[in-house]
Amino acid sequence: xxxxxxxxxxxQRRRPTKQGVVLSAxxxxxxxxxxxxxxxxxxxxxxxLGRALGADPSSLYRYFRHTDDLMLAIAxxxxxxxxxxxxxxxxxxxxxxxxGLRMHAGALAHPRAAMLSAHRVxxxxxxxxxxxxxxxxxxxxxxxxxxxxxxxxxxxxxALAFGALDSAGTALPRAAREAEAEVWRTTxxxxxxxxxxxxxxTSRHLVATMRASSYPAALDxxxxxxxxxxxxxxxxxxxxRPH
Amino acid sequence: xxxxxxxxxxxQRRRPTKQGVVLSAxxxxxxxxxxxxxxxxxxxxxxxLGRALGADPSSLYRYFRHTDDLMLAIAxxxxxxxxxxxxxxxxxxxxxxxxGLRMHAGALAHPRAAMLSAHRVxxxxxxxxxxxxxxxxxxxxxxxxxxxxxxxxxxxxxALAFGALDSAGTALPRAAREAEAEVWRTTxxxxxxxxxxxxxxTSRHLVATMRASSYPAALDxxxxxxxxxxxxxxxxxxxxRPH
DNA sequence: TTAACAGGTCAACGGTGTTGTCATAAGGTG
DNA sequence: CACCTTATGACAACACCGTTGACCTGTTAA
Numbered sequence: 001x002x003x004x005x006x007x008x009x010x011x012q013r014r015r016p017t018k019q020g021v022v023l024s025a026x027x028x029x030x031x032x033x034x035x036x037x038x039x040x041x042x043x044x045x046x047x048x049l050g051r052a053l054g055a056d057p058s059s060l061y062r063y064f065r066h067t068d069d070l071m072l073a074i075a076x077x078x079x080x081x082x083x084x085x086x087x088x089x090x091x092x093x094x095x096x097x098x099x100g101l102r103m104h105a106g107a108l109a110h111p112r113a114a115m116l117s118a119h120r121v122x123x124x125x126x127x128x129x130x131x132x133x134x135x136x137x138x139x140x141x142x143x144x145x146x147x148x149x150x151x152x153x154x155x156x157x158x159a160l161a162f163g164a165l166d167s168a169g170t171a172l173p174r175a176a177r178e179a180e181a182e183v184w185r186t187t188x189x190x191x192x193x194x195x196x197x198x199x200x201x202t203s204r205h206l207v208a209t210m211r212a213s214s215y216p217a218a219l220d221x222x223x224x225x226x227x228x229x230x231x232x233x234x235x236x237x238x239x240x241r242p243h
Numbered sequence: 244x245x246x247x248x249x250x251x252x253x254x255q256r257r258r259p260t261k262q263g264v265v266l267s268a269x270x271x272x273x274x275x276x277x278x279x280x281x282x283x284x285x286x287x288x289x290x291x292l293g294r295a296l297g298a299d300p301s302s303l304y305r306y307f308r309h310t311d312d313l314m315l316a317i318a319x320x321x322x323x324x325x326x327x328x329x330x331x332x333x334x335x336x337x338x339x340x341x342x343g344l345r346m347h348a349g350a351l352a353h354p355r356a357a358m359l360s361a362h363r364v365x366x367x368x369x370x371x372x373x374x375x376x377x378x379x380x381x382x383x384x385x386x387x388x389x390x391x392x393x394x395x396x397x398x399x400x401x402a403l404a405f406g407a408l409d410s411a412g413t414a415l416p417r418a419a420r421e422a423e424a425e426v427w428r429t430t431x432x433x434x435x436x437x438x439x440x441x442x443x444x445t446s447r448h449l450v451a452t453m454r455a456s457s458y459p460a461a462l463d464x465x466x467x468x469x470x471x472x473x474x475x476x477x478x479x480x481x482x483x484r485p486h
Numbered sequence: 487t488t489a490a491c492a493g494g495t496c497a498a499c500g501g502t503g504t505t506g507t508c509a510t511a512a513g514g515t516g
Numbered sequence: 517c518a519c520c521t522t523a524t525g526a527c528a529a530c531a532c533c534g535t536t537g538a539c540c541t542g543t544t545a546a
Contacts, residue, residue: 004505004524013511013512013513013522013523013524014512014524015510015511015512015523015524015525016511016525017524017525017526018525018526023524023525045501045502045503046502046503046504047501047502047503055525055526056525056526056527057503057504058504058505058525058526058527058528059524059525059526061503061504061505062523062524062525066503066504067503067504118408118411119408119409119411119412120423121423121426121427121453122426123423123426123427123430123431128430128431128434128439128442131431131442132439132440132441132442135441135442135445136440136441139441139444139445145444145445145448146448148445148448149445149448149449149452150452150457150460151460151464153452153453153457153460154457154460154461154464156457157405157408157456157457157458157461158401158404158405158457158461160408161401161404161405161407161408162400162401162404164404164407164408164411165361165400165403165404165407168361168407187371188371188374191371196371196375197379198375198378198379198382199371199374199375199378201382201388202378202382202388202391202392205388205389205391205392206392209392209393209396210396213400214393214396214397214400214401215400217393217394217396217397218397218400218401218465220468221394221397221464221465221468221469222461222464222465222468224467224468224471224472225463225464225465225467225468225471226464228467228468228471229467247493247536257492257493257543258492258493258494258541258542258543259494259542260493260494260495261494261495266493266494288532288533288534289533289534289535290532290533290534298494298495299494299495299496300534300535301494301495301496301535301536302493302494302495304534304535304536305492305493305494309534309535310534310535
């Protein structure tokens, strides 16, 4: 079972399955995404996917070496969709902020897929394009290469990580989410100031902000830090000011 | 199978398994952690855990309703360990940095548990203690309450999100991780400067830093931004400088 | 001493990813 | 149009997974 998978370019004989479907990598990825969105991440299995496609599960191994391969394809498709809707303006901070928010929103729109694919390096077309774009924004802004790479890394991972985290939150069953809100309202708000002075002092703010994602705040912090660094560099020292 | 699990306090008849082991929730959690550490996250399954304990897999269902239950117990143990080893010094930035790194390290040491528990609010003792501590550090540093809460939120979520993200990476099977490294080495490094100038210009740095987690960098960016904000506040304006 | 029952065991169910083998229809060739 | 090659779909099997209903037995309290 060595060379089961044939590169897409070389495919020629489009034979339909028993149920009359003509398979393709695109169709498989699309169906997988639909399956994830409609029935949750747990609904994605080779066997279920085969059933949804009207094909024997083992047929999929003609298109993807293993499940992991399929996951990477799904991830890349998501990156592509996000990137396609992004229009950089030339203001590096604003552009990165916009892209970060879009990535985050994209993850929230496809929670299960985001959780499954957030941590993978796909090396596929869309991902490469994203890397090139982000690095371009940073280098044009004036960051020297090592700095640009470091910020690029932190930026991308932060977007992916928060996307996955917040996705996990929204993917929770209704009951579990309400239970969490309840915990905040009852447990935290009622802690006495004697034993937990800081929670008691800020409980109003804690409850107010607990619902929302902290990604925008975290993103702005990251961009603020980057801006600070850039100003230091422009000031000519090249070294962070002491503190 | 409704009331299989008996609360630990009520347990009385400690009957040894066929192989002579006396089970307990603590022993099970401990063995699970050992299993994860020694043989990777994939090695943790009810059946394998049973084998490692010298007990029938189904015995574990006398202590945990399902695998998720077990994971939460493991996570709780991890929070406890992380907090227990943290000694704040009074330097707010250094203390938060240290705590963030510890949380991240704890997650990496037990990837499966970290991924499962990152997005849950437990309201348990250890979690409450952590919230109180972090808020205390920020308020003593001089952040006004709304600001303290915002930074607290970003800090905690970032630590959890990166913990889960990087955990997912290390939880990958060996082969998949090597495949990722290979992708960087082959695909990215070889992109021609004509089509991908920014990647080509920085490929050396990209490859050098791709292995490591970007969490420390992201954490430092967050702390830098917080420090900047604090200085603005001390300068008396209370408003961020324009840019 | 004995009776109750906590808790360990067994066997089974339905699910999973994956692969070795086979069958067949599509496509190029003459 | 008929033939041959072979790409590709289908089938059956393997080893694993979490979970549960039924059973059995040693421990413990009375």
